[in-house]
Amino acid sequence: MKIQPVRGTRDFYPDDMAFRNWLFERWRRASRRAGFVEVDGPVLEPLDLYTEKSGEEIVDQLYWLEDKGGRRLALRPEFTPTLARMFTARQAALPEPVRWFNISRCFRYERAQKGRLREFFQWNADVLGVADEIADAECIALAVDSLAETGLRPDDVEVRLSDRRLLGALVRHLGIADALVPQVFAVLDKRGKVPPEALEEMLTQAGLAPAQRDGLARILTWQGLADIEGHERATPEVACAIEGLERLLGYLEAYGVSEWCRFDIGIVRGLAYYTGPVWEVHDRKGEFRAVFGGGRYDRLLEDLGGKPMAACGFGCGDAVLGLLLQERGLKPAPDPAAEYFVASAGKANLLDVLAAVRHLRQRGLAAAFDPKGGSLKRQMKKAADAGARFVVIAGDAFAETRQVTLRDMGTGDQHDVALDDLGA
């Protein structure tokens, strides 16, 4: 019987694995450049960690199980609740602010499609303990820094940002009851993902009157903070949210990333725990799902039993970023398996090859060879297939002199050298 892989999971063959490592290296480098330190937690968590605070959508997507002791556990669909749990467990001892990053394997039972999988990797970076928008700006600047390092430019991707407090205040200003706001947010998060008629239907179902739906449609046409009308600005809650966003935009200017960022009133985010600025990174052509999603969640730590603590951060998926880089021709060629390839010619035999391989490896150089040997032509082909930069050829004189021929596979140049001089 031929067993198929689980739907929505991936096998990482060498080229896929090389890309994954390339990407993770860039995520780690960018995080460390910004002073974040790496953490990790378990893939298995108590089911309750998600059912409490993440919101209906993600709870519907949980992979969960009952273990042999009858405990209800879930495979993590995201890292934020784990981070909140870990932080609250050591809150008293941790020096604030905390700046943690993580690369986690996550699971969501979603309809598998382009860039949306059931098992994926997610890079997270979070700042805990800073209430000011400077922390949100720090996270956005880090996201932009990482995107720039992969070769993407502001005309490829943009950070769309808003503040939940702003839309919340505007929605309430339309006379929509407080209790309905989370539901309205959940519907608005579907904008662009479902047809407009379906969205309209969902808002009707949520109990919005026609005038309220029209009011919402008008708000969603706003392109900038300047479009917010005078009577709405007069509401203290709206005024306060605008001030916060202006501060955030000012910080982003100071980080030099403004050209990557745009205010978008329609960004609300699907997760229930966000409380302030929210943002997503999208490709400008609109071909893919969001590459990054982030925001402020100032109540989650307290809700999970910790002391009140301001917090914000982001998650970025590997699958969608991979598709985007591929589409833009920015996916790197895989690194060679080894920089050096040792071949034998003439009287030299496998033991001579091993002597050379051993010397190179002892000097810290990556050296491969073909255990099946064969003609020099065959071995040269193997070296080319493996992407080796140099071929070291042990020939007739090797056993006596330890002289080899060093061939640069890029230029085709070759010359004789003493093996002992290589890697010296």
Ligand code: HAM
């Ligand atoms: P999220 O928007 O659910 O946020 O996910 C963030 C990113 O993870 C998405 O933009 C996408 O790139 C990737 N992602 C999510 N689901 C999938 C999937 N099924 N397949 C492939 N990629 C996926 C969060 O998870 C928040 N916890 C992020 C956060 C951290 N907010 C604050 N700190």
